[in-house]
Amino acid sequence: MTDAADEPAVGAVSQLVPATLKAMHALEFAGRHISPVTLPQIIEAMAGRDDEVEAALALSRTLDWPERLKPVRACLEPAAEAAARGIAALRSAGEAPQPIVGAYRALRNYAEAAQAIYPMAAFLKPVSQFFLEQSARGDADLAARLAAIDPAREKVGVIHAGGPPGTRGAFSLYVPETYDEGRACPLVVALHGGSGNGGAFLWSWVREARTRGFVVLAPTAIGTTWSLMDPDTDGPSIDAMVEHVAGQWNIDASHQLLTGMSDGGTFSYVLGLRGGCRFTHIAPVAAAFHPMMLTFADEARLRDLPVYIVHGVKDWMFPPQLARQAEQTLSQAGAKVTYREIADLSHTYPRDENAAMLDWFMS
Known part of the structure; x- marks a missing residue:
């Protein structure tokens, strides 16, 4: 029973x-469909999308929270603020000197909201389900396994190494809370x-990683x-990060995917086609390509190399002819x-393609 106080x-x-999760869903929708052509419609669609979260924030700020619930407040209010800020910034993107740039900047608030609210996944079912693939939200066995985890367990969850999220030359990591050191985990380097x-891009993959039980490493250039x-600048840095992760967790050497947006x-092409590359699969998304890349590729490496290419018909930066x-x-x-x-993808990351990519990766 809840204490009256x-x-x-x-x-x-x-x-x-x-309200916060609804606002984050709105940002996800905008991020999936954004382009210079669709931006006016997306701005219009954001009308009123922050009303609910702003009202919830206003109420929360008027309260004197009990001491024991202040850690909850410290997660939820920053998450709500980031989500509301992202929607408001999207609505005003049309007034920026470069509207599409303003819109992309607005979408960065999604990662801040996710980072803030994620710790509540261990305690609040709606947050936990938000960070699962939709097909798994009714999985009673997975829910039971997640509920049985000690929230204080070390070396799992979201980890930032080398500095705060997004530090240059550092990396962000997600290790599933259900991690079993007796089972080798597939690795996705995004x-x-x-x-x-990497601190922001990590959140493009946490939902699937948490559902399926694989490790995601998101380096920052x-x-x-x-x-x-x-x-040879970023390549050895990425290799060192993978070595570090493989030294700390049980990583499946036969399933290591290099992907990127x-x-x-x-850069997935650049690294992934070279001889001596450690990655077993590569999956470039919305990438540039030139046949000259093959002059630096290893002939033996290319033979039977699994490659998964994703590109949008409406990509305005790198036309689909390149893919x-x-x-x-x-x-x-x-x-x-x-x-x-x-068909409906522009130059943005299609999170809805992750499941199919992972099915291919693990097949």
């Missing part, structure tokens, strides 16, 4: 949680796009983007290429 704060929680960072013209996808050329060129070189061209 706790009732106002519990009421605030019951409003903050669904490379952010230009001007992005040493410079403002990946060293595409000098792979935009510049991160291009079609990659499919043809790599297939002719002997790689086993799966090509996914998505």
